Amino acid sequence: MSNSLSDTIPLHPSSQSDIDEIENLIHNSIQTGPATVLPARSPSPPRASIPVSSSPFIQSNLPPPPLNSQSNYQKPPLPAATVPAVTAPPPPPLGADSRQNIAASGFGSASNTLTEPVWDTVKRDLSRIVSNLKLVVFPNPYREDPGKALRDWDLWGPFFFVIFLGLTLSWSASVKKSEVFAVAFALLAAGAVILTLNVLLLGGHIIFFQSLSLLGYCLFPLDVGALICMLKDNVIVKLIIVCVTLAWSSWAAYPFMSTAVNPRRKALALYPVFLMYVSVGFLIIAID
Amino acid sequence: MDESYTSLPTSHLLGSVPAVVNEEEKRVNDYVAPEANLQNFPPNNGGNRGHGYQSLGNTLGDGQPSTNNWRGVFSISSYTQYFNVDTDIVVNRLISSLNPISGDFFNKIDANPDLYGLVWISTTLVFVIASLGNCATYLMEKLSDSSTSWSFNVSYLNLAACVVYGYALAVPLAFYFLLQYLGSNTSVVRFWCMWGYSLFIFILCSFLLVIPVEFLRWMIIILAGGSSAFFVALNLRSYLEGNDLNVVLVAAFILQLGLALFFKIYFFA
Numbered sequence: 001m002s003n004s005l006s007d008t009i010p011l012h013p014s015s016q017s018d019i020d021e022i023e024n025l026i027h028n029s030i031q032t033g034p035a036t037v038l039p040a041r042s043p044s045p046p047r048a049s050i051p052v053s054s055s056p057f058i059q060s061n062l063p064p065p066p067l068n069s070q071s072n073y074q075k076p077p078l079p080a081a082t083v084p085a086v087t088a089p090p091p092p093p094l095g096a097d098s099r100q101n102i103a104a105s106g107f108g109s110a111s112n113t114l115t116e117p118v119w120d121t122v123k124r125d126l127s128r129i130v131s132n133l134k135l136v137v138f139p140n141p142y143r144e145d146p147g148k149a150l151r152d153w154d155l156w157g158p159f160f161f162v163i164f165l166g167l168t169l170s171w172s173a174s175v176k177k178s179e180v181f182a183v184a185f186a187l188l189a190a191g192a193v194i195l196t197l198n199v200l201l202l203g204g205h206i207i208f209f210q211s212l213s214l215l216g217y218c219l220f221p222l223d224v225g226a227l228i229c230m231l232k233d234n235v236i237v238k239l240i241i242v243c244v245t246l247a248w249s250s251w252a253a254y255p256f257m258s259t260a261v262n263p264r265r266k267a268l269a270l271y272p273v274f275l276m277y278v279s280v281g282f283l284i285i286a287i288d
Numbered sequence: 289m290d291e292s293y294t295s296l297p298t299s300h301l302l303g304s305v306p307a308v309v310n311e312e313e314k315r316v317n318d319y320v321a322p323e324a325n326l327q328n329f330p331p332n333n334g335g336n337r338g339h340g341y342q343s344l345g346n347t348l349g350d351g352q353p354s355t356n357n358w359r360g361v362f363s364i365s366s367y368t369q370y371f372n373v374d375t376d377i378v379v380n381r382l383i384s385s386l387n388p389i390s391g392d393f394f395n396k397i398d399a400n401p402d403l404y405g406l407v408w409i410s411t412t413l414v415f416v417i418a419s420l421g422n423c424a425t426y427l428m429e430k431l432s433d434s435s436t437s438w439s440f441n442v443s444y445l446n447l448a449a450c451v452v453y454g455y456a457l458a459v460p461l462a463f464y465f466l467l468q469y470l471g472s473n474t475s476v477v478r479f480w481c482m483w484g485y486s487l488f489i490f491i492l493c494s495f496l497l498v499i500p501v502e503f504l505r506w507m508i509i510i511l512a513g514g515s516s517a518f519f520v521a522l523n524l525r526s527y528l529e530g531n532d533l534n535v536v537l538v539a540a541f542i543l544q545l546g547l548a549l550f551f552k553i554y555f556f557a
Contacts, residue, residue, distance in 0.1 A: 173440075176442055198407075198408075200368075201367055201370075201404075202368075203372070268374075268404060275415065288438055
Protein backbone atom coordinates (compact mmCIF):
# COMPACT_ATOMS: atom_id res chain seq x y z
CA MET A 1 0.00 0.00 0.00
CA SER A 2 2.67 2.41 0.92
CA ASN A 3 4.60 1.35 -2.19
CA SER A 4 1.71 2.10 -4.51
CA LEU A 5 1.22 5.39 -2.75
CA SER A 6 4.78 6.42 -3.25
CA ASP A 7 4.46 5.48 -6.91
CA THR A 8 1.75 8.03 -7.43
CA ILE A 9 3.85 10.80 -5.99
CA PRO A 10 5.59 12.48 -8.88
CA LEU A 11 7.99 14.83 -7.15
CA HIS A 12 10.52 14.46 -4.43
CA PRO A 13 8.64 12.74 -1.61
CA SER A 14 9.62 15.23 1.02
CA SER A 15 8.53 18.25 -0.97
CA GLN A 16 5.33 16.48 -1.93
CA SER A 17 4.42 15.80 1.66
CA ASP A 18 5.28 19.37 2.60
CA ILE A 19 3.00 20.70 -0.05
CA ASP A 20 0.26 18.35 1.03
CA GLU A 21 0.57 19.39 4.57
CA ILE A 22 0.52 23.07 3.86
CA GLU A 23 -2.44 22.59 1.63
CA ASN A 24 -4.30 20.59 4.17
CA LEU A 25 -3.41 23.12 6.79
CA ILE A 26 -5.18 25.72 4.74
CA HIS A 27 -8.18 23.49 4.19
CA ASN A 28 -8.42 22.61 7.82
CA SER A 29 -8.07 26.13 9.04
CA ILE A 30 -10.96 27.15 6.82
CA GLN A 31 -13.28 24.36 7.82
CA THR A 32 -14.52 24.26 11.40
CA GLY A 33 -17.05 22.33 13.42
CA PRO A 34 -17.93 18.64 13.37
CA ALA A 35 -17.44 18.40 9.65
CA THR A 36 -13.71 18.70 10.22
CA VAL A 37 -13.46 15.13 11.35
CA LEU A 38 -13.79 13.55 7.96
CA PRO A 39 -11.45 15.81 6.01
CA ALA A 40 -9.06 15.92 8.91
CA ARG A 41 -8.02 12.38 8.13
CA SER A 42 -6.94 13.18 4.65
CA PRO A 43 -3.74 14.94 5.73
CA SER A 44 -2.54 11.89 7.52
CA PRO A 45 -1.91 9.42 4.68
CA PRO A 46 1.01 11.18 3.03
CA ARG A 47 2.45 11.92 6.41
CA ALA A 48 1.94 8.39 7.57
CA SER A 49 3.31 6.81 4.45
CA ILE A 50 6.61 8.60 4.42
CA PRO A 51 7.74 8.87 8.05
CA VAL A 52 6.06 5.59 8.90
CA SER A 53 9.03 4.29 10.81
CA SER A 54 9.80 7.53 12.58
CA SER A 55 6.32 8.12 13.94
CA PRO A 56 6.69 5.97 17.06
CA PHE A 57 9.73 7.65 18.50
CA ILE A 58 9.54 11.19 17.10
CA GLN A 59 5.98 12.05 17.76
CA SER A 60 6.79 15.71 18.23
CA ASN A 61 8.48 16.15 14.88
CA LEU A 62 8.48 19.61 13.34
CA PRO A 63 5.73 19.34 10.71
CA PRO A 64 3.13 17.33 12.65
CA PRO A 65 2.57 19.48 15.74
CA PRO A 66 1.06 22.57 14.12
CA LEU A 67 -1.17 20.40 12.01
CA ASN A 68 -2.43 18.31 14.85
CA SER A 69 -2.64 21.05 17.39
CA GLN A 70 -4.75 23.19 15.16
CA SER A 71 -7.30 20.90 13.64
CA ASN A 72 -7.87 17.69 15.52
CA TYR A 73 -7.00 16.81 19.04
CA GLN A 74 -8.66 13.44 18.82
CA LYS A 75 -6.26 12.20 16.18
CA PRO A 76 -2.98 11.47 18.02
CA PRO A 77 -4.17 8.20 19.54
CA LEU A 78 -4.72 6.88 16.04
CA PRO A 79 -2.07 4.24 15.36
CA ALA A 80 0.17 4.90 12.41
CA ALA A 81 -0.29 1.44 10.95
CA THR A 82 -4.06 1.71 10.67
CA VAL A 83 -4.06 5.03 8.93
CA PRO A 84 -3.46 3.81 5.39
CA ALA A 85 -6.13 1.15 5.76
CA VAL A 86 -8.76 3.52 7.06
CA THR A 87 -8.21 6.38 4.69
CA ALA A 88 -7.44 4.46 1.57
CA PRO A 89 -9.98 6.17 -0.73
CA PRO A 90 -8.98 9.81 -0.20
CA PRO A 91 -5.34 9.74 -1.41
CA PRO A 92 -5.80 9.42 -5.21
CA PRO A 93 -7.88 12.60 -5.61
CA LEU A 94 -5.59 14.35 -3.20
CA GLY A 95 -2.49 13.34 -5.11
CA ALA A 96 -3.99 14.30 -8.45
CA ASP A 97 -5.17 17.57 -7.04
CA SER A 98 -1.81 18.53 -5.65
CA ARG A 99 -0.09 17.50 -8.86
CA GLN A 100 -2.36 19.70 -10.84
CA ASN A 101 -1.57 22.56 -8.56
CA ILE A 102 2.11 21.98 -9.02
CA ALA A 103 1.69 21.95 -12.77
CA ALA A 104 -0.33 25.10 -12.62
CA SER A 105 2.27 26.93 -10.60
CA GLY A 106 5.22 25.51 -12.50
CA PHE A 107 4.16 25.96 -16.11
CA GLY A 108 2.27 29.18 -16.14
CA SER A 109 -1.42 29.70 -16.11
CA ALA A 110 -2.15 26.91 -18.61
CA SER A 111 -3.93 24.11 -16.87
CA ASN A 112 -3.53 20.53 -17.98
CA THR A 113 -3.41 20.63 -21.80
CA LEU A 114 -3.64 16.88 -22.08
CA THR A 115 -7.20 16.70 -20.90
CA GLU A 116 -8.62 19.82 -22.49
CA PRO A 117 -11.03 19.60 -25.42
CA VAL A 118 -9.50 19.54 -28.90
CA TRP A 119 -11.32 22.71 -29.78
CA ASP A 120 -9.49 24.56 -27.00
CA THR A 121 -6.15 23.46 -28.40
CA VAL A 122 -7.06 24.51 -31.90
CA LYS A 123 -8.42 27.80 -30.65
CA ARG A 124 -5.21 28.51 -28.74
CA ASP A 125 -3.07 27.82 -31.80
CA LEU A 126 -5.29 29.94 -34.00
CA SER A 127 -5.15 32.83 -31.59
CA ARG A 128 -1.39 32.55 -31.52
CA ILE A 129 -1.25 32.64 -35.30
CA VAL A 130 -3.42 35.74 -35.30
CA SER A 131 -1.33 37.51 -32.69
CA ASN A 132 1.92 36.64 -34.50
CA LEU A 133 0.42 37.85 -37.73
CA LYS A 134 -0.48 41.15 -36.11
CA LEU A 135 3.06 41.48 -34.79
CA VAL A 136 4.73 40.81 -38.12
CA VAL A 137 2.55 42.14 -40.87
CA PHE A 138 0.66 45.03 -39.34
CA PRO A 139 2.22 48.20 -37.95
CA ASN A 140 2.97 48.02 -34.26
CA PRO A 141 5.67 49.37 -31.96
CA TYR A 142 7.45 46.03 -31.69
CA ARG A 143 8.26 45.82 -35.36
CA GLU A 144 11.55 47.60 -34.88
CA ASP A 145 12.81 44.65 -32.88
CA PRO A 146 11.18 41.64 -34.47
CA GLY A 147 13.30 39.26 -32.45
CA LYS A 148 11.15 40.31 -29.53
CA ALA A 149 7.97 40.43 -31.55
CA LEU A 150 8.26 36.86 -32.75
CA ARG A 151 9.58 35.34 -29.58
CA ASP A 152 6.60 33.01 -29.52
CA TRP A 153 7.05 31.82 -33.09
CA ASP A 154 5.22 28.89 -34.58
CA LEU A 155 5.34 27.10 -37.90
CA TRP A 156 1.60 26.54 -38.25
CA GLY A 157 0.98 30.00 -39.64
CA PRO A 158 3.66 29.77 -42.34
CA PHE A 159 2.46 26.29 -43.21
CA PHE A 160 -1.08 27.50 -43.76
CA PHE A 161 0.00 30.54 -45.75
CA VAL A 162 2.30 28.54 -48.02
CA ILE A 163 -0.34 25.88 -48.64
CA PHE A 164 -2.99 28.49 -49.21
CA LEU A 165 -0.87 30.40 -51.72
CA GLY A 166 -0.02 27.19 -53.57
CA LEU A 167 -3.67 26.16 -53.69
CA THR A 168 -4.82 29.58 -54.84
CA LEU A 169 -2.26 29.58 -57.64
CA SER A 170 -3.15 26.08 -58.73
CA TRP A 171 -6.87 26.88 -58.68
CA SER A 172 -6.38 29.88 -60.89
CA ALA A 173 -4.15 27.96 -63.30
CA SER A 174 -5.98 26.68 -66.32
CA VAL A 175 -3.56 23.91 -67.28
CA LYS A 176 -1.04 21.83 -65.33
CA LYS A 177 -2.64 22.60 -61.99
CA SER A 178 -0.61 20.09 -60.05
CA GLU A 179 2.66 21.26 -61.53
CA VAL A 180 1.82 24.85 -60.61
CA PHE A 181 1.15 23.79 -57.04
CA ALA A 182 4.40 21.83 -56.92
CA VAL A 183 6.45 24.73 -58.24
CA ALA A 184 4.81 27.26 -55.94
CA PHE A 185 5.13 25.07 -52.87
CA ALA A 186 8.76 24.21 -53.60
CA LEU A 187 9.59 27.83 -54.30
CA LEU A 188 8.04 29.05 -51.05
CA ALA A 189 9.21 26.29 -48.74
CA ALA A 190 12.72 25.91 -50.09
CA GLY A 191 12.92 29.66 -50.57
CA ALA A 192 12.40 30.36 -46.88
CA VAL A 193 15.08 27.85 -45.93
CA ILE A 194 17.55 29.18 -48.49
CA LEU A 195 16.94 32.80 -47.49
CA THR A 196 17.60 31.95 -43.87
CA LEU A 197 20.77 30.07 -44.80
CA ASN A 198 21.82 33.06 -46.86
CA VAL A 199 21.59 35.34 -43.85
CA LEU A 200 23.49 32.82 -41.72
CA LEU A 201 26.20 32.50 -44.35
CA LEU A 202 26.57 36.26 -44.57
CA GLY A 203 27.50 36.16 -40.92
CA GLY A 204 24.15 37.33 -39.59
CA HIS A 205 22.69 36.43 -36.23
CA ILE A 206 19.35 34.79 -36.71
CA ILE A 207 17.38 31.93 -35.21
CA PHE A 208 16.67 29.42 -37.93
CA PHE A 209 13.06 28.49 -37.25
CA GLN A 210 12.14 31.97 -36.12
CA SER A 211 13.29 33.25 -39.47
CA LEU A 212 11.32 30.55 -41.29
CA SER A 213 8.29 31.55 -39.27
CA LEU A 214 8.71 35.22 -40.05
CA LEU A 215 9.24 34.71 -43.77
CA GLY A 216 6.11 32.58 -43.83
CA TYR A 217 4.05 35.22 -42.07
CA CYS A 218 5.31 37.81 -44.52
CA LEU A 219 3.56 35.83 -47.25
CA PHE A 220 0.20 36.85 -45.84
CA PRO A 221 -0.15 40.02 -47.98
CA LEU A 222 0.65 38.00 -51.08
CA ASP A 223 -1.99 35.47 -50.01
CA VAL A 224 -4.52 38.26 -49.89
CA GLY A 225 -3.34 39.53 -53.25
CA ALA A 226 -3.57 36.09 -54.81
CA LEU A 227 -7.10 35.66 -53.50
CA ILE A 228 -8.22 38.98 -54.93
CA CYS A 229 -6.47 38.28 -58.22
CA MET A 230 -8.25 34.96 -58.49
CA LEU A 231 -11.62 36.70 -58.23
CA LYS A 232 -10.83 39.70 -60.42
CA ASP A 233 -9.93 39.12 -64.01
CA ASN A 234 -8.60 42.50 -65.12
CA VAL A 235 -4.87 42.59 -65.87
CA ILE A 236 -4.41 46.21 -64.76
CA VAL A 237 -6.19 45.57 -61.47
CA LYS A 238 -4.06 42.47 -60.93
CA LEU A 239 -0.89 44.40 -61.60
CA ILE A 240 -1.79 47.11 -59.10
CA ILE A 241 -2.85 44.63 -56.42
CA VAL A 242 0.31 42.57 -56.78
CA CYS A 243 2.50 45.67 -56.63
CA VAL A 244 0.78 46.83 -53.46
CA THR A 245 0.95 43.45 -51.75
CA LEU A 246 4.56 43.02 -52.88
CA ALA A 247 5.49 46.31 -51.26
CA TRP A 248 3.58 45.30 -48.14
CA SER A 249 5.37 41.95 -47.89
CA SER A 250 8.78 43.50 -48.43
CA TRP A 251 8.01 46.15 -45.84
CA ALA A 252 7.06 43.42 -43.36
CA ALA A 253 10.25 41.43 -43.93
CA TYR A 254 12.58 44.42 -44.06
CA PRO A 255 13.28 45.16 -40.37
CA PHE A 256 13.97 41.56 -39.45
CA MET A 257 16.29 40.83 -42.34
CA SER A 258 18.14 44.12 -42.18
CA THR A 259 18.85 44.03 -38.47
CA ALA A 260 20.12 40.46 -38.67
CA VAL A 261 23.22 41.30 -40.69
CA ASN A 262 26.00 43.83 -40.79
CA PRO A 263 24.74 47.15 -42.27
CA ARG A 264 27.25 46.86 -45.09
CA ARG A 265 25.68 43.60 -46.19
CA LYS A 266 22.09 44.69 -45.81
CA ALA A 267 21.50 44.75 -49.55
CA LEU A 268 22.98 41.29 -49.98
CA ALA A 269 20.56 39.86 -47.43
CA LEU A 270 17.54 41.78 -48.67
CA TYR A 271 17.97 41.19 -52.39
CA PRO A 272 17.12 37.45 -52.26
CA VAL A 273 14.04 38.15 -50.15
CA PHE A 274 12.92 40.71 -52.67
CA LEU A 275 13.66 38.31 -55.50
CA MET A 276 11.51 35.62 -53.95
CA TYR A 277 8.57 37.95 -53.40
CA VAL A 278 8.88 39.35 -56.91
CA SER A 279 8.86 35.86 -58.37
CA VAL A 280 5.83 34.92 -56.29
CA GLY A 281 4.12 38.11 -57.40
CA PHE A 282 4.96 37.32 -60.99
CA LEU A 283 3.47 33.86 -60.60
CA ILE A 284 0.29 35.41 -59.21
CA ILE A 285 -0.05 37.68 -62.23
CA ALA A 286 1.15 35.20 -64.81
CA ILE A 287 -0.83 32.13 -63.84
CA ASP A 288 -4.21 32.70 -65.29
CA MET B 289 31.02 17.33 -28.40
CA ASP B 290 33.50 15.78 -26.08
CA GLU B 291 35.73 14.79 -28.93
CA SER B 292 35.73 18.22 -30.45
CA TYR B 293 36.51 19.71 -27.10
CA THR B 294 39.52 17.54 -26.57
CA SER B 295 40.78 17.74 -30.12
CA LEU B 296 40.83 21.53 -30.30
CA PRO B 297 43.02 22.44 -27.32
CA THR B 298 45.74 20.05 -28.41
CA SER B 299 46.09 21.95 -31.63
CA HIS B 300 46.36 25.10 -29.54
CA LEU B 301 49.07 23.58 -27.43
CA LEU B 302 51.06 22.52 -30.41
CA GLY B 303 51.47 26.15 -31.31
CA SER B 304 49.67 26.01 -34.62
CA VAL B 305 47.09 28.55 -33.58
CA PRO B 306 49.09 31.79 -33.55
CA ALA B 307 50.30 31.18 -37.05
CA VAL B 308 46.79 30.55 -38.29
CA VAL B 309 45.44 33.61 -36.54
CA ASN B 310 48.06 35.89 -38.01
CA GLU B 311 47.46 34.60 -41.48
CA GLU B 312 43.73 34.90 -41.18
CA GLU B 313 43.89 38.37 -39.78
CA LYS B 314 46.15 39.54 -42.55
CA ARG B 315 43.76 38.10 -45.10
CA VAL B 316 40.75 39.59 -43.44
CA ASN B 317 42.33 43.01 -43.23
CA ASP B 318 43.05 42.86 -46.89
CA TYR B 319 39.43 42.60 -47.84
CA VAL B 320 38.14 45.23 -45.47
CA ALA B 321 35.57 42.90 -43.99
CA PRO B 322 36.23 42.98 -40.28
CA GLU B 323 32.80 41.58 -39.54
CA ALA B 324 33.50 38.02 -40.45
CA ASN B 325 37.09 37.39 -39.56
CA LEU B 326 37.26 33.73 -39.10
CA GLN B 327 39.54 32.84 -36.31
CA ASN B 328 39.73 35.63 -33.84
CA PHE B 329 40.46 34.22 -30.48
CA PRO B 330 39.36 36.31 -27.56
CA PRO B 331 42.87 37.56 -26.66
CA ASN B 332 43.36 38.85 -30.18
CA ASN B 333 40.12 40.59 -30.99
CA GLY B 334 40.25 43.71 -28.94
CA GLY B 335 37.96 45.85 -31.02
CA ASN B 336 35.55 43.19 -32.04
CA ARG B 337 33.77 42.56 -28.80
CA GLY B 338 30.29 42.27 -30.20
CA HIS B 339 30.88 39.03 -32.01
CA GLY B 340 32.04 36.63 -29.42
CA TYR B 341 29.29 34.24 -30.37
CA GLN B 342 30.32 34.14 -33.97
CA SER B 343 34.02 33.80 -33.40
CA LEU B 344 33.31 30.96 -31.01
CA GLY B 345 31.32 29.18 -33.69
CA ASN B 346 34.10 29.70 -36.14
CA THR B 347 36.78 28.39 -33.86
CA LEU B 348 34.70 25.29 -33.39
CA GLY B 349 34.02 25.05 -37.11
CA ASP B 350 37.74 25.72 -37.57
CA GLY B 351 37.42 27.80 -40.73
CA GLN B 352 39.06 26.60 -43.87
CA PRO B 353 40.41 23.21 -42.91
CA SER B 354 37.11 22.09 -41.47
CA THR B 355 35.51 21.22 -44.82
CA ASN B 356 38.02 18.43 -44.97
CA ASN B 357 36.36 16.49 -42.19
CA TRP B 358 32.78 15.39 -41.92
CA ARG B 359 31.89 17.58 -39.01
CA GLY B 360 32.87 20.64 -41.01
CA VAL B 361 31.01 19.64 -44.14
CA PHE B 362 27.69 19.78 -42.33
CA SER B 363 28.41 22.93 -40.38
CA ILE B 364 27.18 26.23 -41.76
CA SER B 365 29.93 28.23 -40.14
CA SER B 366 32.58 26.52 -42.22
CA TYR B 367 31.00 27.96 -45.36
CA THR B 368 30.79 31.55 -44.17
CA GLN B 369 34.24 32.18 -45.59
CA TYR B 370 32.79 31.82 -49.08
CA PHE B 371 30.15 34.44 -48.37
CA ASN B 372 32.54 36.91 -46.83
CA VAL B 373 31.63 39.84 -49.07
CA ASP B 374 30.08 43.25 -48.63
CA THR B 375 27.64 44.98 -50.93
CA ASP B 376 30.24 47.21 -52.56
CA ILE B 377 32.54 44.27 -53.28
CA VAL B 378 29.76 42.38 -54.99
CA VAL B 379 28.76 45.42 -57.05
CA ASN B 380 32.37 45.93 -58.02
CA ARG B 381 32.68 42.34 -59.20
CA LEU B 382 29.42 42.52 -61.10
CA ILE B 383 30.63 45.57 -62.99
CA SER B 384 33.99 44.02 -63.76
CA SER B 385 32.24 40.91 -65.05
CA LEU B 386 30.75 43.07 -67.81
CA ASN B 387 34.20 43.90 -69.10
CA PRO B 388 35.31 40.91 -71.16
CA ILE B 389 38.79 41.95 -72.21
CA SER B 390 40.50 42.95 -68.98
CA GLY B 391 41.08 39.33 -67.96
CA ASP B 392 42.11 40.14 -64.41
CA PHE B 393 39.04 38.87 -62.60
CA PHE B 394 41.05 36.26 -60.74
CA ASN B 395 43.37 38.99 -59.48
CA LYS B 396 40.36 40.91 -58.29
CA ILE B 397 38.88 38.06 -56.30
CA ASP B 398 42.36 36.92 -55.40
CA ALA B 399 42.13 35.71 -51.84
CA ASN B 400 38.42 36.04 -51.34
CA PRO B 401 36.39 34.08 -53.86
CA ASP B 402 32.70 34.20 -53.00
CA LEU B 403 29.86 31.86 -53.79
CA TYR B 404 27.22 34.51 -53.14
CA GLY B 405 27.53 35.62 -56.74
CA LEU B 406 27.19 32.11 -58.10
CA VAL B 407 24.14 31.26 -56.02
CA TRP B 408 22.13 34.41 -56.48
CA ILE B 409 23.14 35.26 -60.02
CA SER B 410 22.09 31.82 -61.18
CA THR B 411 18.87 31.99 -59.15
CA THR B 412 18.03 35.37 -60.61
CA LEU B 413 18.87 34.07 -64.05
CA VAL B 414 16.51 31.13 -63.61
CA PHE B 415 13.66 33.40 -62.62
CA VAL B 416 14.37 36.02 -65.28
CA ILE B 417 14.69 33.52 -68.10
CA ALA B 418 11.57 31.62 -67.11
CA SER B 419 9.40 34.70 -66.68
CA LEU B 420 10.70 36.82 -69.55
CA GLY B 421 10.88 33.77 -71.79
CA ASN B 422 7.15 33.35 -71.30
CA CYS B 423 6.57 37.01 -72.05
CA ALA B 424 8.74 36.87 -75.18
CA THR B 425 7.05 33.76 -76.48
CA TYR B 426 3.68 35.35 -75.91
CA LEU B 427 4.69 38.54 -77.72
CA MET B 428 6.02 36.64 -80.70
CA GLU B 429 2.85 34.59 -80.97
CA LYS B 430 0.77 37.69 -80.53
CA LEU B 431 2.53 39.34 -83.50
CA SER B 432 1.92 36.41 -85.79
CA ASP B 433 -1.56 35.63 -84.54
CA SER B 434 -3.35 38.38 -82.66
CA SER B 435 -5.94 36.05 -81.18
CA THR B 436 -3.41 34.24 -78.98
CA SER B 437 -4.26 34.34 -75.30
CA TRP B 438 -1.72 34.50 -72.52
CA SER B 439 -0.67 31.17 -71.11
CA PHE B 440 2.04 30.65 -68.58
CA ASN B 441 4.23 27.64 -69.15
CA VAL B 442 5.50 26.46 -65.79
CA SER B 443 7.86 23.95 -67.35
CA TYR B 444 10.09 26.85 -68.43
CA LEU B 445 10.94 27.27 -64.78
CA ASN B 446 11.94 23.64 -64.34
CA LEU B 447 14.01 23.61 -67.50
CA ALA B 448 15.72 26.90 -66.68
CA ALA B 449 16.56 25.70 -63.17
CA CYS B 450 18.06 22.45 -64.44
CA VAL B 451 20.09 24.10 -67.18
CA VAL B 452 21.42 27.08 -65.25
CA TYR B 453 22.23 25.32 -62.00
CA GLY B 454 23.61 22.33 -63.85
CA TYR B 455 25.83 24.46 -66.05
CA ALA B 456 27.04 26.71 -63.23
CA LEU B 457 27.98 23.75 -61.05
CA ALA B 458 29.17 21.13 -63.48
CA VAL B 459 31.23 23.09 -66.00
CA PRO B 460 33.57 24.78 -63.48
CA LEU B 461 33.97 21.44 -61.75
CA ALA B 462 34.86 19.74 -65.01
CA PHE B 463 37.43 22.41 -65.86
CA TYR B 464 38.83 22.17 -62.36
CA PHE B 465 39.47 18.46 -62.72
CA LEU B 466 40.78 18.93 -66.23
CA LEU B 467 43.29 21.56 -65.16
CA GLN B 468 44.28 19.55 -62.12
CA TYR B 469 44.94 16.65 -64.45
CA LEU B 470 47.02 18.89 -66.70
CA GLY B 471 49.09 19.93 -63.74
CA SER B 472 47.88 23.47 -62.96
CA ASN B 473 47.33 24.58 -59.45
CA THR B 474 43.69 25.61 -59.34
CA SER B 475 40.86 26.14 -56.89
CA VAL B 476 37.33 25.03 -57.59
CA VAL B 477 35.74 27.82 -55.54
CA ARG B 478 37.44 30.42 -57.70
CA PHE B 479 36.20 28.72 -60.81
CA TRP B 480 32.67 28.66 -59.46
CA CYS B 481 32.96 32.31 -58.57
CA MET B 482 34.23 33.30 -62.01
CA TRP B 483 31.66 31.26 -63.93
CA GLY B 484 28.90 32.55 -61.67
CA TYR B 485 29.74 36.16 -62.37
CA SER B 486 30.11 35.41 -66.06
CA LEU B 487 26.37 34.63 -66.13
CA PHE B 488 25.46 38.11 -64.93
CA ILE B 489 25.39 39.58 -68.42
CA PHE B 490 22.66 37.14 -69.42
CA ILE B 491 20.35 38.64 -66.80
CA LEU B 492 20.72 42.05 -68.40
CA CYS B 493 20.36 40.79 -71.93
CA SER B 494 17.22 38.81 -71.05
CA PHE B 495 15.38 42.08 -70.58
CA LEU B 496 16.39 43.17 -74.07
CA LEU B 497 15.43 39.82 -75.53
CA VAL B 498 11.76 40.53 -74.86
CA ILE B 499 11.74 42.89 -77.84
CA PRO B 500 9.87 40.90 -80.47
CA VAL B 501 12.22 41.52 -83.37
CA GLU B 502 13.97 38.34 -84.38
CA PHE B 503 17.04 39.93 -85.94
CA LEU B 504 17.64 42.18 -82.95
CA ARG B 505 17.30 39.23 -80.61
CA TRP B 506 19.97 37.25 -82.42
CA MET B 507 22.29 40.24 -82.37
CA ILE B 508 21.78 40.73 -78.64
CA ILE B 509 22.27 37.12 -77.68
CA ILE B 510 25.39 36.74 -79.83
CA LEU B 511 26.89 39.89 -78.35
CA ALA B 512 26.10 38.84 -74.81
CA GLY B 513 27.23 35.27 -75.36
CA GLY B 514 30.43 36.41 -77.02
CA SER B 515 31.18 38.84 -74.24
CA SER B 516 30.57 36.23 -71.59
CA ALA B 517 32.60 33.63 -73.47
CA PHE B 518 35.52 36.02 -73.87
CA PHE B 519 35.34 36.86 -70.19
CA VAL B 520 35.60 33.19 -69.25
CA ALA B 521 38.28 32.31 -71.76
CA LEU B 522 40.53 35.29 -71.09
CA ASN B 523 40.35 34.79 -67.37
CA LEU B 524 41.04 31.13 -67.71
CA ARG B 525 44.16 31.94 -69.69
CA SER B 526 45.94 33.08 -66.54
CA TYR B 527 45.92 29.46 -65.39
CA LEU B 528 47.50 28.21 -68.56
CA GLU B 529 50.54 30.45 -68.74
CA GLY B 530 53.38 28.60 -70.36
CA ASN B 531 51.23 25.67 -71.38
CA ASP B 532 50.24 25.29 -74.97
CA LEU B 533 46.68 24.27 -74.25
CA ASN B 534 44.55 26.63 -76.20
CA VAL B 535 42.08 23.85 -76.78
CA VAL B 536 40.92 24.24 -73.18
CA LEU B 537 40.22 27.90 -73.73
CA VAL B 538 38.36 27.16 -76.92
CA ALA B 539 36.29 24.56 -75.13
CA ALA B 540 35.31 27.04 -72.42
CA PHE B 541 34.50 29.65 -75.06
CA ILE B 542 32.31 27.28 -77.04
CA LEU B 543 30.48 26.03 -73.95
CA GLN B 544 29.60 29.54 -72.86
CA LEU B 545 28.46 30.46 -76.36
CA GLY B 546 26.44 27.26 -76.50
CA LEU B 547 24.66 28.21 -73.29
CA ALA B 548 23.73 31.57 -74.79
CA LEU B 549 22.35 29.93 -77.92
CA PHE B 550 20.44 27.44 -75.81
CA PHE B 551 18.75 30.31 -73.97
CA LYS B 552 17.82 31.94 -77.22
CA ILE B 553 16.50 28.82 -78.89
CA TYR B 554 14.54 27.31 -76.01
CA PHE B 555 13.27 30.30 -74.08
CA PHE B 556 13.07 33.13 -76.58
CA ALA B 557 12.09 31.19 -79.68
